[in-house]
Amino acid sequence: MRNHSAPALSTAKAADEAQPNLQQATIYRILLAVSFVHLFNDSIQAVIPAIFPILKNNMLLSFAQVGWIAFALNVTSSLIQPVIGYAADRHPRPILLPLGMGSTLLGVLLLAYAHNYVLVLLSVVLIGFGSAAFHPEGMRVAHMAAGLKKGLSQSIFQVGGNAGQSLGPLLTKWIFIPFGQIGALGFTAIAAAGVAVQVYVARWYREMLNAGYTFRKKAASRAIDPARSKSIFRATVILVLLVFVRSWYGQAIGSYYTFYLMDKYGLALNSAQNYIFMYLAAGAVGTLFGGPLADRFGRRNLILLSMVGTVPFALALPFVSQFWAGVLLLIGGFILLSSFSVTVIYAQMLYPGNIGTVSGLVTGLAFGLGGIGSLLIGHMIDEIGITRVFIACGFLPLLGLLALLLPGDSQLEEWAEA
Structure with a gap:
């Protein structure tokens, strides 16, 4: 009995002693590894909208059918995540x-x-499932490796994903236009590299769990004031709606603005992709700066400003020249996506310790349901034309005014520490 119990007691003691260090140390090699995999994952997801023009021409698809492809990808991820x-x-x-x-x-x-x-639909469902499996555990790994630098870790993790999404237009320009649909074969190497890195990350993850790592405030089994519980639920609904609207507008730009540029300005496909890249790359930079801006101006304020501040640029976009379209896309992309990591951090503070659940709600369900918006946009373009649809989409960020109903930062911090 002693021979068996002594090691167990020793392991438990070691875990207790290691826990403070495990909680506080920032493991940059793991943060960078999981961020790079996020880049791999989202760059592969970006292959789908990037290949839309090729699929539309090769298979003679309608805009509505293109919308169903985006819907299959996003909803697979959002329902499972x-x-x-x-x-x-x-x-x-x-x-x-x-x-x-x-x-x-x-x-x-x-x-x-x-x-x-x-x-094609089956292939995007498989890609969507892969994304659904990655994001919750990937976010937990980022949280685990962050130590005390939770905001920094979230920025590093999310920038990897947004940078991957921004590569979509370049993929169209450099791969799918020259090689066609078979160009997707090259991304199997990226996916294979992602598998290899994930094996390394998963091994570290398992070692941390075995060493006794636990997520803080996981044991939230004590009674919560009903009024506070109701307020948290209301804030969650508003936050999910905001991310949904942001995703809907992003889907309009990422999936269909290429066709608008080709239709209005007569651009070739490879030239049109440069504009989508500018928008998404500016969004990745905005994501990086979002955390520090939220620290200065407040999380709720940044969420509000990132949505409402996009409105003038979104409304003007369908009416400007080709040059100014590029300028507006750069500014609008930076502003709109500056709140990307901030909404995740806000949700984590609403539900301390439930990192995977938060990922499922904010980067999964709400973001993925933007695919519904993509589907509706495709049908609307078929019915009323692409110009009218983009004029209407310009009003979407106005719904960011709902952020005024979110609890302020002081209230949020009080809930998170309780």
Whole structure:
């Protein structure tokens, strides 16, 4: 009995002693690794809208059918991700990290050879599942590796994803225009590299769990004041709606603005992609600066300003010259996505310790349901024309006024510390 119990007591003691260090140390190699995988994952997701013009021409698709492809990708991710996130908060599964990238690898391989519309839909579902498996556990790893620098870790993690999304237009220009649909085959190498990095990250993740790492405030089993619980729920609904609207407008630009540029200005496809890249790259920079700006001006204020501040540029976009369209896309992309990481941090403060659940709600459900917006936009373009649709989309960021109903930072911090 002693021979068996002594090691157990020793392990428990070591875990207790290690816990403060595990909680406080910032592990940059893991943060960078998981950020690079986020870049890999989202750059592969960016392949889907990047290949839309090629698929539309090759398969003679309508805008509505293009919208269904975006819908399949986003809804697959959004429906599965909250479930995975909720389960991960209760039973962490490091193995999901390499398995998720494995699903993405299969999806990209199938996309390269898909010769009909059904196979294209199946391939994007596989890619969507891979993303759903990655994000909750990836966010938990970023939180775990952050130590006391939670805001910095979130910025590093999210910038990887937004940088990956910004590569989509360049992928169209450099790969899909010259090589066509088979160009997707090259991304199997990126997915394979992602699997390899995820194996390394998952091993570290498992070691940390075995060493006794636990997420703070996980044991929130004590009674919560009903009024506060109601306020938190209301804030969650508003936050999800805000992310949904932001995603909807982003889907309009990322999926369809290429066609608008070609239609209004007569640009070639490869030239049109430069404008989408500028918008998304500016958004990635905005994500990086969002954390420090929120520290200075407040989280709720930044969420409000990032949405409402986009309105003038979004409304003017359909009426300006080709040059000014590029300028407005740069400014609008920076402003709109400056709140990307801030909304995640805000949600984490609403639900301390439930990192996977928060990921499922904010970067999964709300962001993924932007695919519904993409589907509706595709149908609207078929019905009333692309110019009228982009004029209407310019009003979407006005819904950012809902941020006025969010609790202020002092209230949020009081809830998080209680």
